Amino acid sequence: MTNRTRVSSASGKAAHAAAAAALISAFSFLEHFFPVAALIPVPGIKLGLGNIVLLYLVSVKRYGEALSAAAVKVVLSFFLSGSPVALALSLSGTALSLAAMFLLCPMTKRGFSFVTVSSASSFFFNLAQTAAACVFYTGAVFYYFPVLSAVSLVTGTVTGISANLLFPKINKLIRARGSKPDERYANE
Numbered sequence: 001m002t003n004r005t006r007v008s009s010a011s012g013k014a015a016h017a018a019a020a021a022a023l024i025s026a027f028s029f030l031e032h033f034f035p036v037a038a039l040i041p042v043p044g045i046k047l048g049l050g051n052i053v054l055l056y057l058v059s060v061k062r063y064g065e066a067l068s069a070a071a072v073k074v075v076l077s078f079f080l081s082g083s084p085v086a087l088a089l090s091l092s093g094t095a096l097s098l099a100a101m102f103l104l105c106p107m108t109k110r111g112f113s114f115v116t117v118s119s120a121s122s123f124f125f126n127l128a129q130t131a132a133a134c135v136f137y138t139g140a141v142f143y144y145f146p147v148l149s150a151v152s153l154v155t156g157t158v159t160g161i162s163a164n165l166l167f168p169k170i171n172k173l174i175r176a177r178g179s180k181p182d183e184r185y186a187n188e
Contacts, residue, residue, distance in 0.1 A: 013064070013065065016062070016065050017064075017065045017068040017069060020053050020057055020065055020066075020068070020069040021068070021069050021072035021073075023050075023053045024050040024053045024054070024069055024072060024073050024076075025050075025072075025076060027049035027050045027052060027053065028049065028050045028073070028076065030049060031046055031047050031048075031049050031050075034047055036155070040151055040154065042147055042148070042151050045148075045151055045155065046155070047155050047158055047159060048122055048125070048155055048156070048159050049159060049162065050073055051097070051118065051121060051122075051159055052159060052162055052163045052166055053069060054066050054069060054070055054073075054097075054098060054101060055101060055105070055114060055117065055118060055121070055159075055160075055163050056163065056166075056167060056170055057069060058098070058101040058102060058105045059105045059108060059114070059167075063102070066098065066101075067098070070094050070095075070098050073090070073094060074087065074090045074091050074094050077090040078090065085136050088132050088135075088136065089129045089132050089133060089136075090129075092128040092129060092131065092132040093125040093126070093128045093129040093132070094125070095128065096124040096125060096127065096128035097121045097122070097124050097125035097128070098121075099124070100117075100120050100121045100123075100124040101117060101121050104116070104117040104120055104121075105117055113160065113164075114160045114163045114164055114167070115156070115157055115160030115161060115163075115164070116160070117160065118156045118157070118159045118160030118163060119152065119153050119156030119157055119160060120156070121156065122152035122153070122155055122156030122159065123149060123152045123153070123156065125152070126145065126148040126149060126151075126152045127145070127149075129148075130142055130144065130145045130148060
């Protein structure tokens, strides 16, 4: 049995999804060490470093693993907050953000950058969360959206730049494990 056969098996896919979920958790934990709120005094703002993993999975067409990892991200958010409202906000934001990635990532092969995809994903995350917050709270929450939109461009750019720096390293790790790497990073 070759490495490629092992990776494409059900247990290999489960292992990849578990590794992605672990990476998302690690990035989410790491995020707490960056004082974003001190630099951008907007309540609830995070860099969204866990999205680097989702962006990578979508970019290499591992859609099932991306969906599984996104589900873990939502559940983790719920367990950390303990709030059903936080679950709804995280679910809505993650779903629309991931949809944006699914639509825009194929365009990176035609010149779109991961910074653009990441910024758009961040924008749609905030759009969905704001809409969900309007359902649970008041429509006045939507007045907060322009601020979130501006901040999402900044955080999406940071996440996209981080993704550009980390993708070759992730790809090298995948190549070392016997999987097929993404050809865009084969020479890195």
